[in-house]
Structure formats: structure tokens, C-alpha cells
Amino acid sequence: MRYAMVIDTLKCVGCSDCVVACQTENNVPIGYCRDWITETVNGAYPNIELELKSERCNHCENAPCVRCCPTGASHIIDGGIVLVTPNECIGCGACIESCPYDARYQHPDGYVDKCTFCHHRLEKGQLPACVSVCPTKCMYFGDLDNPNSEVSKLLKNRKYKTLAPEAGTKPHVYYLI
Amino acid sequence: MSTSRRKFIKISALGLGGVVASTSALNFVGSKSYLNELVAQNVIKKLKKTATYCEVCFWKCAAWTYSDEQGNIKKIIGNETDPHCYGRLCPRGTGGVGMYSDEDRLKTPLIRTIVDGEETFKEVSWDEALDLIASKFKQIKSSYGAESIALLKHGSPGKHLEHLFKAFGSDTIAEPAYAQCRGAREAGFALTYGSWVGSPEPTDIRDTKCLVLIGSHIGENMHNTQVQEMSEAIDNGATIITVDPRFSTAASKSKHWLAIKPATDIALMLAWMNVLIEEGLYDEDYVKRYTTGFNELKDHVLNFTPEWAYGITTIKPEEIRKTARAMANAAPSVIVHPGRHVSWYGDDTQRARTVAILNALLGSWGRRGGFYFKESIKVPKFPSPKYPHPKWDWKNICEKYPMAQMGITTEVIRAAIPNKENKYPVKAMMVAGTNITKSIPEKELLEKAMNEMEFIVVMDTMPMDVTGYADVVLPECTYLERYDGIRSATNRTPSIAVRVPAVQPKYNSKPGWWVAKQIGERLGLGDYFNYNDYKEVIEWQLEQMGTSLEEMNKIGVKHYPRKSGPLYLKEGENYEFPTESGKIELYSKELKNLGFDPLPNYTKHPEPPQGFYRLNYGRAPMHTFSRTANNPNLNDLKSENNLWVNPKVARIIGLRNGQEVWLRNQDKITSTFGIKVRVTERVRWDSVYMVHGFGHDNKKLSRAFGKGINDTQMISKTMVDPIMGGTGMRGNFVEILTEDPHKTLEV
């Protein structure tokens, strides 16, 4: 089992529904976020390209945040999901400094928080909150080890990229381009 | 006659009554033990599901409100079976929790009073507020007639008050969704097809092969089904053509983006017609069978060649031809989208007519992938006495505009300004669910009218700018805390949805239906409100419709079979359109008789003078007009608007990204607040762009106050559509000030 998220940049409209949905689903305090939207504009009027992307923790296979965590609070569970155990987190910030995607933040309660791939929903057979609300259905979620999953098929048939591949983190969030 | 007696005051000037207790202070007490369980609990809690439909915009998506045992609303999730959302709300709907949790909400009724010679608000009981309203209404009715009390409304609370007003004898009613929004489109399509486009638009985007968006910025305009279906269309490989002077999100998803010069759309569309007809690409059979006036149209567009349009629109003739052919290729599965907010340049009904005619040439009305035949189910009216017949109403006020099919807000407001010729004077007003200081341009007119009126009641959920004009402010609870009318909208198949309160109203707020009933009873109209709880009305109606509140609580949305026939025209079917001729009227005799162009013409509109830029505005996907600017969840996503400026302009004026600037328009109106510059290639060099709904002027809105510029403030000039009275708002020009014009000189 290797969970992955595939996001189609050709359909994302940057509406940020995924951001609010994550906030209400996971009690992310106002002023913080586990996912966010970036906008990249290239070219000159009227020859312009625009890319909108929903970003979050990439649940890296080679996760520097897990390696540098001194207490083991950051860890990887089945399916390759990178999690933080709040109880074990001392809030040293090492993982925040180690993440090339700036995907983590210090929760006002002291521990470090980030996207969990909504594993509490996965356990119930539901999709992650952000995926389940996206009005353009541009987010897909599934198992990379299953060649018949939607995500595997999309990655087989479409052009895609990952973010900052040079960081060597082997992200599990893919962007169709 | 009273002199100018009403000073604009803000609720922040709360003079009497106790300071409203802060609820958040408590949150700091309590243990801060960070245990895994605490975190886990947050997400596993058993939540209660309550059916509702969203009120953050007027798409009215059906949803489930999830609340915990303590009565906190945790999340709102779309109803899977609802054709407005298919289980997926837009960001504003998802962030609807913030409408409820916003600690800046109106908490208790307020009455304008004078303390130490200063006008201010005092907190009062509901009884005191309602008694005052009833006595004022009675007094005004006896002096001028009930007709002179006008209602400006929008959204669900409007329905209840409309009932109250009609029972009282006033049909002097208007809403900004007509003259400031889709009125011109409805007029244009009614003239052509005999029926309104309506909401939700019956555009079959899901199955289309070619979607043409003229200004409609779907993706920023988050009307849910349209966004969802546009995405499906992208998956299906549909060709999207976007005509927009700004590189909108939709433009970035389009195969063809036509970067049109603002205000020249009619020329482009005339040229498209020219190509379709000259190249024989139009749907000949459809045109012959269903339309009248083709020959007149053909002659009319003969000279409107792409070369002609190029000089006007700056779009190259090849591009015009290419896109016209793309549409024809896809026809009849093509949609030239009618748009929605269409009050742009004053010739908007004619522009809507152009869109309508173009669709007829392509044969898309009543075709799969074009426009389907919509249907809704009628909700039976709860028994109540007949309304009295008012001596005059909004129609009289708006009689200058022959095709006005709903009240024109600006005209109703104008009727409050004393004028010897004015036979229909408005003396008092109730405003509910519309922030007229932001939604209706021409602030000067508004202020004059407000000053003249003898009594103003505002019912809102938030201390919005509009409350500053009120004599009485009524706090309505949010849609998550109340019953409202049954939603029955036009769709592919009919369906209904209910709104049930998920929690008790917060603070001392009350549902709109309750307010209407209370005022009604005080006015001796008890017979019209023959129920204790609006729930009874819904229960009765649902029973008539073969269901029950109990069932609806479980399903939220109920579907009914179509009765009006198939979604699309059958091959070769004879179909009568509800126009006078029974046909699609390409050439409009009706317009001709009224003295207007029977076929649309391009008219040149003023261009920005040297040093000025056209003020363009639109939507941000995470906000609805001005109503969400203070919503904690949505404000978190976007807390202010920016001024989009082309890099060329930035270079000339010397603007940096993030720099604060102020605006002054052609009428020397200066923006109250500043706005941060966004230097971007996405906007043309002759215009600047901002998202509508920011620049709030009431300090009580702790998050939204002073953030960004209110575009409406800069729209002091409107170009009124002579056919239906719409207020064109895109003809204002602004200059960019780099120094704060409000800085007081220090000696």
C-alpha cells in the first residue's frame, strides 16, 4: 500500500475549497493551514500561462522531517503516510526546518502539525476531506501499488511532475500537467 | 417636511446599553493539556447531521450541517444527491461555518437615538424594536399609504418580508439581483426566446463540445454546478473559448482566449454571426424551423466582417473566423454563455440579445450540450388571505423602462428624493439581506435618499455598512439557525430541498420568518401568519408534495420526475416558443415598436482619458460580494482585495508589488481606503482590476474593516440600460494615487 494524491493542474481553479475543507474537517485553527494554493503566471499579455496548484505535505518516501525528528514524533505509517504524534512532539522545529515544501507549522497547542492525508477518514473508507469537496474533482487519491487504481492509471497515461524533485524526497503528491 | 436629520452612523458608535460580553475570553481558560486523545477527539466526535441549503450565495446548494453535542457547528458538507452541488460545496459554502461563528455578528436589536446631541445606537429588546417598527409603519401608511414603504431585499429573508409587505399593501419591492445583476440578460432572452434564462442557468455544460464564455469568469465565479460541469467538459476535451480583457482563470483553461478590448463584445459577436452566415456554418434547419427574422439579420450583419470587428475589438480576423468555425463544428452542442452579472455598459440587453441570437444561429437552445429545457416543481402556497391591491407599486416607479420585469433598486431609491413630478414617493424603507452601500452604485443618490426617508429598518446578520442608515437594526440569525422556505429550483429534473436549523440562534438573533410574523401581527395582519413556527408551513407544504419533514430531515433533497417533456428538442420536432410569434425572434418587432434597435448594434463607449484606467471588477472564488469579507474562515483565505496592474502601467507610474495606493475616479471621488498593488500580466494596460466586496467601512467588522477598496465607491457613474433600467457599472475610470490623500497635513 502506497497512498498517493494526484492533482490535475489543468482543472484546478484555485478556489481554495480544499483549504477550508481541511480547516473544518481537521480543526486547523484560524490563521494556520495544512494545505494552500499557489498561483504561477508566466509570459506577457496576451500570451500568458497560469498554473494553479493545491499544495500540502507530500508524504515523502524519503522524508527528511522524519529523519531529523529527535523524539520519533514524526514517523511513517502503513501506506507511506507521514504523521506526527502530538504527545511525543517537543516542538523543536527541526522537522519544519527540514521540509523543502514548508508543509509543517507549529500548532498553537505546542506540537507540530501538518497534513495527515486524513488517515482518520481513510480508516472509515472515506476520501481525504480536501479531495472529497473539490468542486472541479481535480484531486485523486489512491494506492500506487495497485496498478488499477485511478491514481496509477492517471500517472501512467498523463504527463506529471512532482515538486522540487532535486530535493530527493520522493514526494507522493503528483501534479498532472 | 423634515430636514436632513439622518447622519450616517456606525454601529461602532454604540452609545447606550451594556458592552456586549466577549465570549472569547472564556476560551483562554481551561486546561491546555495536549494529549493525543484531544487531537483525536477533534476528528472522531459524533456529529449530528441537519439538512440545509446554502445561503452564502444564490446557487442554494443543499447541504448537511454537522454539529457536536455542545451545539458547535463543525462543518458543512454538500448533499450527494443535490443537482446544485453533487455533494461538493464551493469554498464559500464549506466556509459557511464562519457565518455562524463570526463573533462580530449583530447580537441584539438596536434603535437610533440621540445621546448628548450625538446620534448613536442603543440596544433594545425585540418588543421595543418591533413595536416601534409597527407604529412607524402604521403612521406612514395613514399619511402616505402603505405603498410608500419600500422593501429592498435579497435572499431568503426577502421571501418572508415580501409576504409581509404585500399583506400590508405594498409591492414597492426591488432587489439588486435584477438591475445590478442579471436583469438585462433576462430581458434579452425573454425578447428572443420568450423566457428567462433563470437561475440556475439551464446550460448543458456537462455535455457540451464548445463553451463560449463572454466575461463569465467561471472558476472565479463559483456558481457550483457550472464550475463542476466546466471541469467535466475539460475532461471531455471540449473547446473552451473565453472572451475577456483580463486573463481570467477560465481563460487559462481555454483553448482560445480572446483578449478583447473592453466594451466591444457586441462587435465581436456581430462578426461571429457574419462568419457563420457568410460561410454557411449556421444551423439552417433549426433557423428555418424555429426562428423568425433571419433575412433581416443576414442583411444586418453583412458588413460586420471580422476585419471590421478587428478595428474595434483588437481581435485578429483569423482568430474571429477560427473561433466561429470551432463553435459551428461543435454545434448544436455549443453554449454561448449568457453570463450572469451583465450590467456592464448600458447596452446590456442588446448584448444579451446578441448572445441569444448567436445561440439560435448555432441551434443550441433545446439541444444536448447547449441549453436544456429546465423544469421545477411548484411548492403549494400556504393558505393565507388574498393580498390587498396596492394603488401603485414598483412597476409604476419603473415605468420609464418598458422591459423592466422586476423592481429596479436605483429607481426605487430615487423615488425617495422629493420631486414635484414624482407621483410615487417612497417615504420609508426596509432593507434585508442586501448591503446596498456595496451592491448599488451611485453613493450620492443613495445618501440623498437615505437622508430624506422618514424611517429605515435594516435586517442583517452582520454590522455591515448598510446598518449605518437604519433607525432600527434587526439581527437575523444565520441560515444555519433557522427554517426558511422550501427550495425548488429549475434544473434538468425537479427537486426540492429544505433548510432546518442545526442549532439554536446565537445571541439574541431571530429568524426572518419570525420577524415578519411579529411585525405582521402588530400591524393587525395576523391572518396572514397563521402558524406559530415556520416549521408548520413547511410541514404542510411537504405533505402536499407527497413527503414529510421527517423524510426530508433524512434525505435533505427530494427528486421528482419531469412532467414537461424531454430535456431537448426531438429531431424535426415542431416546438412553439413562448414568444408572440411562437418562434425565436432574431428580429424583435417588440423592440422596434418600443423605439429600440430590433437587431443589436455596436455602439462605441467612452475610453479612459490620459492617466486614467478603466475600473474592472469581478469575483474571487472564496468570497461572495461583501457578505463574506469578515467571515473568519474565508477572511483567512483572502483578507483584502488587490489592485491588479499591468507591468507596463506599473513601470510608468512606478508601482511595486504590495505597494499601497489610493484611487480617484473621473468624478473626483477618492477611495476611503488604500489597496495593495498586484503587478500582473493578467490584466490589460488600459484597465485595473479588483475583486468586488472589500473596503468595509464599519469598525465593528474586526477583520474586514479598512481592508482594500470598495469598488462600488468608485462607481459613481452608471450607464443605464434604456430597455430594462439596468445600471451599467463598467464605465468608470480611475487614476492611481501613490500618496495617501487623507493624510492630514501636520504643522
Next chain:
Amino acid sequence: MQEELFTSGRNIPNIDPSLEVWHWPISVYLFLGGLAAGILLFAGVITILGKDKEYPTTVKYASMVPPIALTLGLLALVYDLTNPLYTWQLYTTIRLESPMSWGAWVLLVTTPLSFLWVFSYFSELFPKWNLRFDFLKTFMKFLKRNRKNMAYALVPLSIILGVYTGILLSAFNARPLWNNAILGPLFLTSGLSTGAATIILLAKTAKERHLFSKIDLALIIIELGLIVHMLMGMYAGSQVQLDAMNLLIGGEFTLMFFGFVVILGLIIPGILEALEIKGYKVPVAIPAILVLIGGLIFRFVMVEAGQLTRYLY
């Protein structure tokens, strides 16, 4: 024109743009750790070489600094944790991949050892104070006998500690300014240099002062070499590393870095020390204090600037 922006979520002050989760205590902690490592290393080496009688400041007086520095450093570190009550979680596991983890363990061993070291000199340091309890006296004697053994432990531990203060940062791939092989040796050298400067400050004899001036001068030269090497490495690197380098040589940290760290903290004290060694009369406190201040500012610059650098994608 290229434009990159956060449409939503990240343009909020709690998270972006600077992502500063490490504040001044971390810089102080790194400074004190390096300084303590320096002194302990010198004390250990001199003891092992059997020269402890010739260099009393190093083994005795200056050695009173490390226990204090390490304690303050640890306090600073804990102060910057957002969940300080859970600090004990550091000692429920050893995670070799995490510099933070083995740093915590090294400190756990080194700090008590530095206390014991000072305690072994108690009667010499505080001749007027009499230890009240006999068992303490016995313990002190025991320690005195085992000083050499302690020194054998201190040498590797202090090297690890010194390197750790650099590795802690350089292990972060995600911060281009930190992520280079030079930072570890650089911090070690700088730590040793501040240790030597402390000894110079406290030294009572010209001989001891002279030796450490020489040592410090050598360290300063190595440090300058390492800095040049580091910048060259970044110059040859990718865009993100170039951006990082620019923060130091052509950005908001340039004055701090070149003015205070390189010139005032290295070159000038280096020249002064060289003059002193040549026999000119130089008040030795001046270069020593400059080195200490330079070392502290160097850590501030690296911690602050490093957090500003990020990957582009």
C-alpha cells in the same frame, strides 16, 4: 514577467513568509555549545599531554565556563521549544539520523562531565571553602585521580559537540544556506576559536596567552579559508544556493556578515593576535572579545538567514 504567489493559505503571518521557528535562543545555544566544546577540548588535550600544571587557566579557571555555558545553552534550547514540558521525550529514544537527537544525548553526557571536571578542581579553585561532607571530599579525590580518564572521554565528546553545532544546521537539505559540507567544520573551528578566546581572556600567564593566541590565529585562518570555500561552493551551486549566498554577500545580512563576522570578528582580531605574537604590545582582551562577539553574531546570521532560504519549485 514571471509571478509566483500564494493564492490562499500561506500568505498568513503565522506561517509564511519567513517560517521563522528558530529564534535567538537557538543562536545562543549554538554559540555556547561551541564555546564549551572548545574549552573542554583544550582542557582534555592539555591534561592528556600532562601539561596541566603549565596551563592552569585552561584546565582550571576557564573550565568553569563550560558547565555554565552548557546549562544556559540547554535552558535556551528548551525555552525555544513550543512543547517544553515534553522535553523528556528526547531521552526516550536514540535516533542516529537526527542530529538533534544525538546532540541531546551528547549534551546529556557532556554537561555532567563538565561539572565533575570542575568539581575535581574544587579545592584548588576555592581554597577557602571547606567541603562539609566527607563523602564529597572522597568523591573529589576520586575524581582528581581519574582526571586523565575524564580527559580521554572529554576529547571525543567535545569534538562531537562542536561538530554537532554545525551539523545541526547543515543536515537540513531544505535550507540551501545551511546545506553544505563546510558548515560542520566551520562551526567546529569557530567554536574552538571562541573557546581559545575565552582562555586568552582569563589567562594569567603570558605563556598561556601566547600559546592560545597562536592557536586562535591558526583557527581564524582556517575559518576564513572555510568561509571562502563555503561561498565558492554556493556560487557554483544551483539557483537556490546562489540566492542563499546573495543573502550573505549582497543582501540584508551582508553588513552583519562581512562587517561583524568576517572583518571585526576574524580579520581584525587575527591581525591583532599576529602582532601580539610578533611581540607588539596589544591589549589581548580586545581580539579575544572581538572573536567572541564575532562568533555569536555568526550564529545569529546563519540561523536567521538560513531560515529565509527555501527551495524554489
